[in-house]
Structure formats: structure tokens, C-alpha cells
Amino acid sequence: MVIVTASVAALAATQLLVAGSDASTLYSPLVRLFLIPGHTDRMIVFYPILPWFSIAGFGMVFGRGLLSNERRAYAIGLLVGLVCLSLFLSDRLAGALGDFHEVAPGWIGLLNTTKYPPSVAFVLMTLGLDLVLLTLFALGANRLGRLTQPLIVFGRSALFFYILHLYLYGLMGFAFPQGATMLTMYVIWLVGLVVLYPECYWYGRFKQSRPIESIWRFF
Numbered sequence: 001m002v003i004v005t006a007s008v009a010a011l012a013a014t015q016l017l018v019a020g021s022d023a024s025t026l027y028s029p030l031v032r033l034f035l036i037p038g039h040t041d042r043m044i045v046f047y048p049i050l051p052w053f054s055i056a057g058f059g060m061v062f063g064r065g066l067l068s069n070e071r072r073a074y075a076i077g078l079l080v081g082l083v084c085l086s087l088f089l090s091d092r093l094a095g096a097l098g099d100f101h102e103v104a105p106g107w108i109g110l111l112n113t114t115k116y117p118p119s120v121a122f123v124l125m126t127l128g129l130d131l132v133l134l135t136l137f138a139l140g141a142n143r144l145g146r147l148t149q150p151l152i153v154f155g156r157s158a159l160f161f162y163i164l165h166l167y168l169y170g171l172m173g174f175a176f177p178q179g180a181t182m183l184t185m186y187v188i189w190l191v192g193l194v195v196l197y198p199e200c201y202w203y204g205r206f207k208q209s210r211p212i213e214s215i216w217r218f219f
Contacts, residue, residue, distance in 0.1 A: 007057030014051040015120050019100055037116045051117035058127060070138075078135040084128025091121055098124065153197060156204040160219040161196060168192055 017035060027036055032045040039045075065073035091098045092110050098120030103109050113122035137148060154161050169192055180188070203219070210216045 003057045003061050007054040007061075010050050010057070011054035011118075011120060011123060014054070014117055015098065018051075018117055018119075035117070046116065048117060055118065055123065055127070062131075074135045074138050077131040081128045081131030081135070084124045085132070088121060088124035088128060091124065096121060150193075150197060153201050153204055154193075157200040157207065157219065160203045160207075161200050163219075164196055164199060165192060168195060 014035070021036055026040060027038065029040050029043060032038055032040055032043070032048065034049050035051065037045050037048055062073065062077060065076065088098075092103050096103045099122070100114045100119050104112060111125070113119055113125055115122050137151065140148075169188070172188055172192065176184070176188075207216050207219065
């Protein structure tokens with residue numbers, strides 16, 4: 001309960017403190033490090049501590065729930081996920097009160113939430129959908145069998161995958177200096193997943209061989 005309360009407080013503080021901030025302002029390193037992403041004269045911060053503390057906290061609570069009672073955790077997760085998605089749609093229809101910018105017309109505008117730093121709308125949309133999908137995948141794991149293996153491989157090495165994909169897709173982008181069509185982008189995405197799969201599979205096995213307190217477990 002303490003972690004949930006602290007995570008909600010961190011999310012609310014981010015929404016209140018960041019709203020109205022000016023992206024062109026050269027904020028101090030401390031402000032960048034703890035609250036507003038961006039650059040200073042000396043460094044660039046993409047993931048400030050306070051906004052992303054809430055995401056990490058929610059993940060810790062859900063993970064502990066899975067270890068304690070998996071069936072119950074998924075049942076609660078599905079309910080929470082559906083509530084989050086309902087609140088997200090309500091917020092967007094009300095004028096994006098939980099975001100840092102207004103909703104543009106169309107479905108792209110509806111889904112265009114602020115990620116840096118994560119707004120309340122972004123958290124409701126992404127974590128809500130994640131919880132629903134995780135529950136559905138868990139329920140269908142026996143029926144889907146080996147089809148879920150790629151998801152498990154990438155899921156067990158999520159941060160490792162994230163770091164690698166930044167450089168891989170960045171390098172692949174040099175092959176398209178004039179841009180690419182949406183269909184081409186999907187092909188590039190799939191090729192990238194195929195390339196990253198064996199690396200993530202290896203790292204997942206390596207990570208499991210490390211002690212539980214090892215820093216490698218974080219990746």
C-alpha cells in the first residue's frame with residue numbers, strides 16, 4: 001500500500017508541477033534530473049526520477065502480486081486495466097485534463113499523449129492496455145503454446161532489448177535518408193525483431209544464471 005500511495009503521489013506531482021512548463025526554458029540540472037526531461041548546458045535527461053518512479057512502483061506492486069497469488073493478481077490486473085482505459089477515454093472526451101496538451105481532432109489526436117514526462121493520460125492508456133493484454137496472454141498461454149515464446153523472450157530481457165533496439169533501428173534508419181512508407185516501416189520493425197531475438201534469448205538465459213541480487217538482473 002505504501003508503494004502504491006507513493007507512486008500515485010509521484011504521478012500526481014508530475015502532472016501538477018510540469019503543467020504549464022516551457023520546453024524552451026533552460027532548467028537547472030536538478031530540475032531536469034528529478035522532474036522535467038530535456039537538456040542543460042552539461043547534460044541531457046530523458047527519464048527524470050520523479051515521473052518514472054510511479055511507473056516503477058506500479059510494476060513492483062504487480063510483480064509482488066504475481067509472486068504471491070498469480071490468479072488473483074491477473075484478475076485484479078484485468079479489472080484495474082479496464083478501469084484505467086475507461087478513465088483514459090473519459091479524460092480525453094473531457095478535454096485532456098490529465099495531459100499537458102489539448103487533444104487534436106481524430107483518433108491520432110486521441111492517442112497522442114505526452115510520454116516525456118509521462119502524463120496521467122499516458123499512464124492510464126499504456127498501463128491499462130498492458131494489464132489487459134498481460135491477462136489475456138496469461139489466460140491463452142496454454143492454447144497458444146509456442147506462439148508466446150517470442151513474447152516471453154523479449155519480456156525477460158526488456159531493458160536489454162530497449163537499449164539494443166535504439167542503436168539497431170537507428171543504424172537501419174541510415175538506409176532511408178528520404179524517409180519510408182508505413183509499410184516499409186513495419187517491414188523494418190519485423191526485421192529488427194528477428195535480428196534482436198537471438199541476442200535477447202541469450203541474455204535471458206545469462207540473466208537467469210546470475211544471483212538474484214546481481215545488477216545484470218535489472219536488464
